Amino acid sequence: LKDVAVIGLGRFGASVAVTLQQSGVSVMGIDVLQENVVAVAGVLTQAVQADATDEHAVKELGVRNCDAVVVAIGSNVSASLLVTVMLKDLGVKQIIAKASTELHARALKLVGADRVVLPERDMGKRIANCLTSPSLLDYIDLSPDHSVMEVTVTEFLAGKTLRQLDLRNRYDANVIAFRRGNHMNMAPRADDSIETGDVLVLAGGNEGLEKLLSKLQ
Amino acid sequence: LKDVAVIGLGRFGASVAVTLQQSGVSVMGIDVLQENVVAVAGVLTQAVQADATDEHAVKELGVRNCDAVVVAIGSNVSASLLVTVMLKDLGVKQIIAKASTELHARALKLVGADRVVLPERDMGKRIANCLTSPSLLDYIDLSPDHSVMEVTVTEFLAGKTLRQLDLRNRYDANVIAFRRGNHMNMAPRADDSIETGDVLVLAGGNEGLEKLLSKLQ
Numbered sequence A, B: 001l002k003d004v005a006v007i008g009l010g011r012f013g014a015s016v017a018v019t020l021q022q023s024g025v026s027v028m029g030i031d032v033l034q035e036n037v038v039a040v041a042g043v044l045t046q047a048v049q050a051d052a053t054d055e056h057a058v059k060e061l062g063v064r065n066c067d068a069v070v071v072a073i074g075s076n077v078s079a080s081l082l083v084t085v086m087l088k089d090l091g092v093k094q095i096i097a098k099a100s101t102e103l104h105a106r107a108l109k110l111v112g113a114d115r116v117v118l119p120e121r122d123m124g125k126r127i128a129n130c131l132t133s134p135s136l137l138d139y140i141d142l143s144p145d146h147s148v149m150e151v152t153v154t155e156f157l158a159g160k161t162l163r164q165l166d167l168r169n170r171y172d173a174n175v176i177a178f179r180r181g182n183h184m185n186m187a188p189r190a191d192d193s194i195e196t197g198d199v200l201v202l203a204g205g206n207e208g209l210e211k212l213l214s215k216l217q
């Protein structure tokens, strides 16, 4: 991945642009608002003020040659859709677009976005899940029925060894790793004991993991 | 967790509110815009149109008795901060607030938010990482130096057994699970073989994992 254009330098777009630039990609940032261009001009390879619905301007910038283009215009649905159509017509290899709603996301897919993201909706779900399960720090959905979960140990599990806890049989959960303070144990053993405040990384079936989570409250 | 108020029913707030309600929590949604209230009125326990900077209105609604309040007002920084101050004064047990920038996040913490989230910034980083490593589907940062990664297998690893791949010694990575189509294998064995298109779940040190990711391109 060498050259990426990010259209829309709002909170999401600026974050994509800067993170990509910091990992060695050459990024062109485009925004219609001067202040948003200025905010990243010192960091990106190139930062341009332009209206991305202006086909002539977009062609001039050479956007069609990018390895990928990120359309990070969330609220202005018409601009988001029209810019995506334009990029598809230009033959851009990979288009990632931000959507505000599920309907917006479907429209973007129909007009040619290869991938659509809904950051506020996804984070909203994540925050809701962390609120209902305070022990849950983070998770990955591996499938509709399996997850990896990072959980904080409360007195419920504390003071026992992994063998005694027998999480595999009781909760269908494998302990992949655990963290105590700054120390990461990536090869946990059966006679390792768990203390309150430790962070356990578990992989398993959702039914068992959620049962364990509710007991950790 | 029984009662939660969500102030601000934009994309993030509406997602938090609806997800919480669907998991059995009684949610009161508050927004100054009628259309945002109407959009969730059929789902939430209660949906109210009000200006949350109006202390009298907030007291009337009984927000102080909630187990947690989510301040999901991102762009209007003064409203976000003033509402947080007000909730802190009312003695609300847990305040989660959405921030637009790092500076906004620091301010929220100073005025009493227990947790601050930056959905667009976090997702921006995540998308940037997925763009630079197309094989990377999802990940959890376990520590500054360790992660769990969900990656797609390319020809680079295909056709070999886990024993032959010897990922632990070559890339400091443990295979926790792998998925083929809809089938999840949560107890991978040394003589299991890996095919192109399989999804591997790996835990290990970032240096080794990133070396493996770059070889998967």
Ligand SMILES: Nc1ncnc2c1ncn2[C@@H]1O[C@H](COP(=O)(O)OP(=O)(O)OP(=O)(O)O)[C@@H](O)[C@H]1O
Pocket: A007, A008, A009, A010, A011, A012, A013, A030, A031, A032, A033, A036, A050, A051, A052, A053, A072, A073, A074, A075, A076, A079, A098, B120
């Ligand atoms: N036609 C356009 N051409 C270029 N930039 C545009 C255009 N329309 C909107 N933008 C820019 O895109 C950025 C993001 O748009 P907007 O604020 O509408 O979406 P958002 O999804 O709310 O953003 P955020 O990423 O902050 O959540 C803004 O900085 C805006 O100036």
Ligand SMILES: Nc1ncnc2c1ncn2[C@@H]1O[C@H](COP(=O)(O)OP(=O)(O)OP(=O)(O)O)[C@@H](O)[C@H]1O
Pocket: A120, B007, B008, B009, B010, B011, B012, B013, B030, B031, B032, B033, B036, B050, B051, B052, B053, B072, B073, B074, B075, B076, B079, B098
């Ligand atoms: N004083 C207030 N009282 C109640 N609701 C408010 C107030 N100020 C803003 N809101 C509502 O909060 C919601 C989110 O605010 P805003 O759109 O400014 O933030 P945002 O971070 O861009 O939202 P999103 O979650 O969509 O990304 C909006 O629906 C808005 O009407």
